[in-house]
Amino acid sequence: MLVTSRWEAERKGKKTPPQSTGDRPSRRWQPFVMGNMGKLQEFDITFKDNKVVYSPGDAVSGTLKITTAQALLFKDIKVNCQGFCGVTSKIGDTDWTVEEQYFSSTLSVADKGTLKQGDHIFPFKFLIPASIPTSFEGNYGKIMYRVRAFIDTSRFSKDYKTEKPFYLLSLLNLNDVPDIHGPSSSSVTKTFTYLLGAKTGTVVLKAQSDMKGYTPGQVIKLTTEIDNRSGKTTGTVVARLIQKVTYQTKKPTIDLRTLVQVEGTGVKADKQAEWKEQIIVPPLRQSSMADCGLINMEYFIQISLKSPVVSFLLPIHIGNISVDTMSAQLSRPPPQTPDPLYSSAKPAKLEHSSRYEPSSHNQGPRTTAPRPARRPAPKPVRRMRVSTSSPSAPPAEMDYLANSMPTLYPLLPPEYSTSTLPHEAPPSYVESCNSNT
Secondary structure, eight states, rough: OOEEEHHHHHTTTTOOOOTTSSOOOOTTTTEETTTTTTEEEEEEEEEEGGOOOEEOOOOOEEEEEESSSSSSESSEEEEEEEEEEEEEEEETTOOOOEEEEEEEEEEEOSEEEEEEEEEEEEEEEEEOOOOOOOOOOOSSEEEEEEEEEEOOOOTTEEEEEEEEEEEEOOOOOOGGSSSSSSSSEEEEEEEEEETTTTTEEEEEEEEEEOOOOOTTEEEEEEEEEEEEESSSOOOEEEEEEEEEEEEEEEEEEEEEEEEEEEEOOOOOOOHHHHHHEEEEEESSOOOOOOOOOEEEEEEEEEETTTTTTTTEEEEEEOSSBBOHHHHHHHSSSOHHHEEEOSSSOOHHHHHHOOOTTEEEEEEESSSSOOOOOOOOOOOOOOOOOOOSSSOOOOOOOOOOGGGGGOOOOOOOOGBOOOOSSSOOOOHHHHHHHHTTO
């Protein structure tokens, strides 16, 4: 449902009919300012237990406190709970071009009468719908939830209003994302000229991430292969974690941000190289914007060479509950093995697979690398229950098997905003080791 912002329209001088949210024409509404309200000394909304973060389906309850210095005649006192999304084409502008309303409920807490001098407490309670998006604040729009209160007085007196926002966290379980299991991979081959066009060469760039979905605090493990089939050394290889936010207006606005960037050295002529790097996922908003038609959030890993210019994107998902890799392994059918063959020869010794070394960049002639030895199957890990009272994310030092457990990250009000991005790149594995010595 698309609606225009009534309050912003009135501020521009446009006339709009009253809505069903308990509003009245804004020419008489006065926002509450402590010590500057005449008959009103206090006009405040308090949530039960001072709670500020809610989930879909929760009940928002609290009290409206009105303290009067003298008797106040009124026609109506209403409390409204509202959730909406507003977008604009100007950065930082709150005169929304388009709005999308998710719900708006109004409760009349007092009918026509008189508020005597002193304190007056009015309880309220609203039920949040089960399918609404997470709170969000970006450069060109926001998803906002708030409780507002209105005092409608007599015809020739001031009307008053106050409001208090709350934050909604709708968890994204990455296991519910289709085709989430397995790595995200891609490759590209580019033919280019050098030495003023006198010679031609080819470069093959391949890369993959260890998974397709991550939660903040997890580590993205990247493996990149560069095959330089030319007589010229390539430029540096770069990996970037990119956030793409699309705001749907008449002409969609796209906000691209590089959140983390890491670089590796170039590859010499007629050489192959394998570059391994890791990126720690910073506190980020989830990639799924379900139930929101105005804002879309996507994340990518961009792999590129600076010379010759070649790049591609690896799409990934950011969520709140991590991918359960154990269930994915158990759901796979067992591989079909042929009948065993017996030989009188002695068995060869098994070569152990090398340890994963981030920031490694090994170059060598273009030969086919031997297949690493197969690792033993991981031991089952005890499943953990998700607890919103003590959110945590697995540290990078933990065995990567721990990332299959459902985890939460603390997304408190300051972290709903993307205005503080981009984040600085986290220290690499080598830098982390050096800092501890």
